[in-house]
Amino acid sequence: MPNRLITFLQQHRFLTTNEQALITTAFEPRNYKEGDQLFKAGHICRELFFICDGVIRITATNQKGAELTHFFLKEDSFTTILYSFNNETVADESIQAACDADVLAISKSKLQVLYGQITGFKELIDQITQQKLMDKIKIRNAYLGEDSETRYHLFMRQQPDIVRRVPLKDIAGYLGITPQSLSRIRKKH
Amino acid sequence: MPNRLITFLQQHRFLTTNEQALITTAFEPRNYKEGDQLFKAGHICRELFFICDGVIRITATNQKGAELTHFFLKEDSFTTILYSFNNETVADESIQAACDADVLAISKSKLQVLYGQITGFKELIDQITQQKLMDKIKIRNAYLGEDSETRYHLFMRQQPDIVRRVPLKDIAGYLGITPQSLSRIRKKH
DNA sequence: GCATCCACTTACCATATGGTAAAAACGAAA
DNA sequence: TTTCGTTTTTACCATATGGTAAGTGGATGC
Numbered sequence: 001m002p003n004r005l006i007t008f009l010q011q012h013r014f015l016t017t018n019e020q021a022l023i024t025t026a027f028e029p030r031n032y033k034e035g036d037q038l039f040k041a042g043h044i045c046r047e048l049f050f051i052c053d054g055v056i057r058i059t060a061t062n063q064k065g066a067e068l069t070h071f072f073l074k075e076d077s078f079t080t081i082l083y084s085f086n087n088e089t090v091a092d093e094s095i096q097a098a099c100d101a102d103v104l105a106i107s108k109s110k111l112q113v114l115y116g117q118i119t120g121f122k123e124l125i126d127q128i129t130q131q132k133l134m135d136k137i138k139i140r141n142a143y144l145g146e147d148s149e150t151r152y153h154l155f156m157r158q159q160p161d162i163v164r165r166v167p168l169k170d171i172a173g174y175l176g177i178t179p180q181s182l183s184r185i186r187k188k189h
Numbered sequence: 190m191p192n193r194l195i196t197f198l199q200q201h202r203f204l205t206t207n208e209q210a211l212i213t214t215a216f217e218p219r220n221y222k223e224g225d226q227l228f229k230a231g232h233i234c235r236e237l238f239f240i241c242d243g244v245i246r247i248t249a250t251n252q253k254g255a256e257l258t259h260f261f262l263k264e265d266s267f268t269t270i271l272y273s274f275n276n277e278t279v280a281d282e283s284i285q286a287a288c289d290a291d292v293l294a295i296s297k298s299k300l301q302v303l304y305g306q307i308t309g310f311k312e313l314i315d316q317i318t319q320q321k322l323m324d325k326i327k328i329r330n331a332y333l334g335e336d337s338e339t340r341y342h343l344f345m346r347q348q349p350d351i352v353r354r355v356p357l358k359d360i361a362g363y364l365g366i367t368p369q370s371l372s373r374i375r376k377k378h
Numbered sequence: 379g380c381a382t383c384c385a386c387t388t389a390c391c392a393t394a395t396g397g398t399a400a401a402a403a404c405g406a407a408a
Numbered sequence: 409t410t411t412c413g414t415t416t417t418t419a420c421c422a423t424a425t426g427g428t429a430a431g432t433g434g435a436t437g438c
Contacts (some may be wrong), residue, residue, distance in 0.1 A: 060330065068334040083323050093330075126315070133322040134272050140329060141249065141282075145257040145365050147426095148395075168416065176334050181395055183417050336396095337425075357386065370425055372387050 004052040005104055008076050012124060012184050019118050027104035032097040034167075037130075039095040039104075044079040044088050046108045054101025054139050060093045071136060072098065072162045078128060098166040099171040148177045149185050193241040194293055201313055208307050214301050216293035221286035223356075227294075228284040233277050234270040243290025244280045244354050248334050249282045258363035260325060261287065261351045267317060268369075287355040337366045338374050 005027060006020050027050065032038060039045050041060065041117070048058070056079055058070040070093060073079050085093035106114075108184060115122040139158055143151045152175060156163055163171060172182040194216060194316040196211050204212070221227060222311055228234050238245070245268055247259040253324065257280060260361065262268050273280035274297060295303075302309040332340045339365060345352055352360060 019323075026313075060333075062334040063339055066334060068332050083327065086323075088310060095324055126319070130315070130322065132318055133319065133326065134275075137322065137325060138272065141259050144249075144259060145251040145255060145362070167414095173334070178396060179416070180397085180418085184395090188418080267412060368386070369388085369427085373425085376387080 004075070005050050006027040008050075009124070012119070012128065015118075019121075022114060022117050022148075025104045026110050029106055030045070030103050032101045032103060035102075036097045036098055037094055038097065038103065039081065039091070041092050041094040042090060045084040046088075047105050048080045048085065048108070048111055050104040050106075051075050051077050051079065052102040052104060054103075055162055056101060056103075056172060057096050057098040057166070058093050058097050059173075067096075067173065068176070069170050071140075072159060072166070073175065074162065078125070078131065082129070082133075082138075089136050098170055132174050143175070148175065148181055149188075151175045151177075152182065152185050171174060193264070194239050197239075200314070201317065202309070204307075208310075211303060211306050212245065215299050216295045219292050219294055221290045221292060223284045223286055223288050226283055227286065227292065228270065228280070230283045231279060232272040232283050234280050234284075235277075236294050237267060237269045237274065237300055238284070239293040239295075240264050240266050240268065241291040241293060243292075244351055245290060245292075246285050246286040246287040246355070246359060247282050248285050250361075257365070258287075258359055261331075261348060261352065261355070261363065263348075263371070266321065267314070271318070271322075287359055319361075332364070337364065337370055338377075340364045340366075341371065341374050 006015065006023065009015060009023070018074055029052075032054070038049060038056065039047065043145075053075050056073045056077075058069055058073070058079070058081075061067055079095060081091040081093050081095065083089060096184060111125075142154055142158065146154065152171075155171065155175060168182060169179045174180045175182065195204065195212065196296045197357060198212070200361055209260060218241075221243070227238060227245065228236065240262060242264050244267075245262045247262070247268070247270075248256055251257055268284060270280040270282050270284065300314075304314075331343055331347065335343065341360075342362065344364060357371060361368040364371065366374075
């Protein structure tokens with residue numbers, strides 16, 4: 001499983017055998033079942049995850065108490081609750097497995113050790129993080145000002161592989177509609 | 190006007206008199222009237238702006254051709270179309286003055302010269318940029334899964350100063366509703 | 379002064395979406 | 409297999425929002 005991470009990182013930057021070993025040792029492999037929580041809102045998120053297989057969703061509870069999905073992430077993505085991880089503040093979002101998932105986890109302290117051991121590693125992670133933040137904003141912006149049906153079609157275009165792997169109710173929550181409405185939209189073909 | 194930028198940067202990091210002079214010279218002061226375009230979608234955004242006074246909005250056109258506001262930014266904020274600026278790709282968003290505004294502008298090439306002249310300046314800008322990206326996501330996430338009225342109340346809470354300074358139709362576009370609906374919501378008190 | 383333009387409000391109607399409920403489909407476990 | 413629980417679908421009704429249109433108000437210019 002750690003190979004997936006090494007392969008991913010190598011796409012951005014060359015890693016020596018020694019660096020690869022350091023990274024592999026620092027990350028802890030974990031398996032999650034659909035619905036499992038990687039991190040629960042209300043705490044400080046002190047771990048960074050790399051998704052090797054499966055789909056992860058960032059969830060939050062809205063004012064009415066309904067659980068909704070802020071974002072879907074799939075394999076070859078790092079994920080954490082960034083503001084909580086960086087600033088050590090309480091997070092209002094959770095991280096949950098949207099389907100069975102294989103993940104690598106690293107604590108903030110171990111990550112900082114890695115930063116010290118591998119020259120430019122912090123810069124690499126920062127760069128990947130910034131790119132991901134931009135992608136998130138871009139994907140979400142595309143939904144602004146569109147009606148439910150258009151949002152669903154955009155979703156299928158933007159993240160076609162997600163729709164096949166996660167329950168429909170999660171997609172509904174992500175698009176800001178009820179499962180009933182989504183079911184109605186899908187019936188139209 | 191450049192003083193505002195220096196003061197802002199000093200909050201993050203000490204700047205020598207020489208560094209201050211370099212920065213001040215590199216940025217070009219500009220004045221915009223409400224409705225003026227700082228940057229037009231369809232091109233590559235090669236400038237970074239720092240808002241000294243006023244409110245700026247990031248706009249885009251949705252599938253139906255309606256203009257909507259992706260984000261509001263006010264004084265003491267850097268703004269550009271980041272993915273376009275970084276990757277030199279065509280932007281689908283514009284930058285517009287939501288009210289009369291004083292802005293400092295710098296080209297990408299001049300910025301890179303500054304990066305070379307001031308040690309750690311790139312890291313400083315990157316850090317500010319990343320923080321801003323997180324803030325944007327956080328603000329936008331708060332609206333997810335809320336109805337129009339709740340979104341309006343959230344907006345007044347999250348960006349109380351914006352609501353007083355920009356036309357109502359822009360706020361409606363930002364919240365994803367028509368000016369009529371927003372007018373209706375406000376009537377309720 | 380008056381006219382013009384634009385933003386904002388108000389009103390009316392059509393419609394998409396939410397809420398509640400129940401049925402159907404699917405999967406997991408016994 | 410059957411049973412149970414969950415997800416998805418379908419249906420019905422209530423309602424919030426959009427669309428169209430008209431009226432109001434304020435700012436600007438003649």
